[in-house]
Amino acid sequence: MNGHFTVRLYGRDLPAAGVPASAWFVGQHLRVVAEPGPELDVAVDQLRIDTGGFDHDRLYLGWDTPAGRLSISPVDAAAEATLVGTAPTRLDAALQRHARGTRRSRRQWRLITGVAAAAALLLASLWWTYGALVSWAANHVPPEAEAKLGAATLAELKKGGKLIEQGPAVDALREIGGRLTAGSRYTYHWALLDEPSINAFAAPGGQVVVHRGLIAAARTPEELAGVLAHEVQHIEQRHTLKSMINGLGVAALATVVLGDVSAVAGMLAYQIGTLSYSRDLEAEADRLGLDALVRARIAPDGMAHFFRTLEKQAPQMPIALLSSHPATEARIEAIEAGIAALPKQDYPPLAIDWAAVQASVSPDHAAAP
Template sequence: MSQSFAALLYGRDLPPAGLKVSAQFVGDRLQVGGDLRLEAAADAITIETGGFDHDTLYLGWTDATRGRLSLAPLDAVARATLIASAPASLEAALRRYVRSGRNDRGKWLLLGGLAGTLALLVISVVLGYGLIVDWAVRMVPPEVEEKLGKSTMTELRQSGKLLENGPAVEAVSSVGNKLTAGSRYHYHWAVLEDPSINAFAAPGGYVVVHRGLILAAKTPEELAGVLAHEVQHVENRHTLKAMVNGLGWATMATVLLGDVSAMAGMLAYQVGTTHYSRDLETEADTQGLAALARADIAPEGMATFFRTLAKEAPQMPIALLSSHPATEERIAAIEAGIQALPKKDYPPLAIDWPAVKASLEANDKAP
């Protein structure tokens, strides 16, 4: 008789902290109970590890409807049940996981030192939480930030919907490279085959634009306005700041130590809907306008795009407004920022915008 085990299920449309479910292996298939009623063949499942000492076990697979999913046993008992009841096809991978689960004493000592340091700062948190967040973000080395962004993109690639070449990607790259000339980051640009109007930035210089946003933008300058904003989230490490606020100090400690494996999976599911504070959004808008001017790109595109979205939101599949609200106050501030810039005539971007859109629309018609 199959043994069920409690677990947390992670996915793009599931709670960031995971959905508690009951799961079991029936023959060579994993069955997830509850309202979802999901199944996955054992040979389609990958064994992934994460957590501070790589001791968290994840079963990963791609569902035809829900995309990439990860299942983590809820506790030690559930983990033991999973390992004992798994089919033979997963035995070798699970053996490697068990071997890799031995404690690394040095890491624990380092974490203890970090915990002590954070404890000493608890009183300061009450007086200046923002300063503590800034401190934690500064502690993350650039190479860890790059690793986190790269791992996030690896997770997104497994959906099969990430475009990294073609006319649309070339257009995004050409505009993005203008905006990031001289940056400390080496930027990577991609387009996600998703009809919602969205764009997002992952740490380390990884920026993804949804197909729906490109189709909604009337000009390449409107695309540039969105990219200028997202680039500032990278340059100012806003995503890392949001991670500290949203995922807690314990999770951030693993990133400070360079262990990003578990974090990358969660970030891949959350990054498109990351909520930034009003101050961070304002900073991204203000510095984004300055970046457009430096790149000799007309800044009006930022304002016209957000105003169009705010006006047409009820008729459009928009994700951008949930994480970057285009309020009247915000749009007015953007327009005021444009008026404050030195007046000049900006050359139009040399991009065949109708051809870029046509290339994405052609994908819809392809068999």
Template sequence: MTPFQALLTGPEGGATGAAVSAHFFGSQLAIDAPGSTVDVAQLVVSVGGIDGPELFLNWLDGQGRQASLKPLSAGDISTVLREAPAALQPQLQRLWGERQRNRRQVSGWLAGLTGAAVVASALLWWQGGNAIGALAGLIPLSTEKQLGELALSQVRAQGGIHEGGAAQQTVQDIGRTLTAGSRYQYRWLVKQDDTVNAFAMPGGIIVVHTGLLRQAGDPGELAGVLAHEVQHVEQRHSLRQMIGSLGWGALVGVSIGDISAVAAMLAHQAGTLYFSRDMEEEADRLGLLALQRAYIRPDGMLRFFQTLDDKDKAKVPDWISSHPQTAARAQHIRSLIAATPCPACIPLASQHWQAMKALLAPADK
């Protein structure tokens, strides 16, 4: 196979990177110096570059540390695109093609934002939180989806993500009931993790930990959690929080495919976004209404919160840590239920529920 020159960053290449020669051999990526190989199946492709094209081959080493290989020149990128094994070609062709289209589209998008930037600056000086909301409103769904996919790629790299099976099917079936007619095309994933956690990423990506699925007492409780998380997407709470922490400049970089500057931050952020009290209350209120529109009894939302709130405060689950739970908030949900009765709402049933519980049960033993 034809070798290519690249910059290796990570454990072996160091933070600033080391120039190396590499080539593909069968299903392996061979790095000639320091002399190591990576299975192609472990590689996550990313693209970027503002002044020129950039391609990155990313992976985690045996100790879970992130490493990256960046071909140095356009010729080296061409070698990678041509010589990469078939297993890596779908990622390469899809992302490289999207990058070329994004660069053409973003020119017009940034031109339209030039005037908005002046207004945005004034808003940031005047009302910081509201300004971020205004900026989020300028971002097209396609860019929001790209940011969510980037965050998801970092979550995938941590391992344990499932897109099939009884657990994922249960989450997906309930979630689809709650999101009928949405402008987003939702993706429902389950992460093998014992912590009680669920989180929403921009663009309609919802991830639920197996620890939370074990905790949920019935389909109605899970529906309450999903209804809340869905509203973080629908109201663009997740997007607004990421903008606030990443900065507008980093988001523009994402829009043209330059993920290298924000990947590490997104890896840390995924699943740990903290929302304001107003955002949490809005997600509760609109999530409860979404349950009622689907004719699902909304008391499962309150029941799930109460169960977690009754646990030992020294062992507060992760989901409660990032979704602040107080007696006042529980009372707010209770008041909402009382103020918006739904006689037609019935307890939710799930055909996959028992299979999911049986699948997760061995971990409790």
């Protein structure tokens, strides 16, 4: 129909995407018919012309009704041309302002796009230095601030009421962990979290937390030692700090350096169990963890055995560890190759009553008052 243009009709009681409609001008009135729906008749004096859309170049004609505001927008350039070409002259000034604004918006978006492209090229050229920048930032966090952050993170975890800091399992963590961290610059704290999933994580400054599900899944204390050796290296090499900087940003780092760790600790406690590390950091923690096991005279093959166990049991068990520390086949093979390259020597078994430790983390025992 001559003079008709296709639009979408928007309103409070209509779908967010609007409804299809046809519109046309009759004298000093706008007629709108939705599909389906009654014919709407609006005096031109009541219309308000607005600009919207992602690029701020879409034309909207709006008006107020007792039920709320309604508006229409042409569906394409042809419909907009028909609207502009058939509109009463009293709308000319407003339509010209919209056209000027659209042209200005398009120039601005072209400028923004150009700047964004230049910034992307600059970031790409600097990307290779990003890892060095993160390492530099982490290494400039004072140890005392790092320790304070770790302690505050642990305090946040305690609020959940599931942190266990004594008992046979915690004693085993302390005994193994003490051997793995002899001579460290950090004072380590070992704790058990009453969670059935298989997981362990390191917080900055020497805080290591192990889920009781991991204790239950480990077949020997040497397997637990392999996990602890890996987590300890995340602390010793400040991997957790680096991951935190990636996840929370430089502003969080500045907050820690300035000594206000409360807000950052709350965020870190929320995500600490799912912090992920790059493949390079995981490989470094594996490699240095094996070295730590050898220094502590603990059989290093426990690390490979444990990940092989998880690999086989993953479909049947709730294993959070594999999401934050992916035990890929290539990674397990690298661990096994690292063990094979170590000097051959005998390792006395850890003198830990493993049956008693596992009994202490059984669901029945955990539920006991």
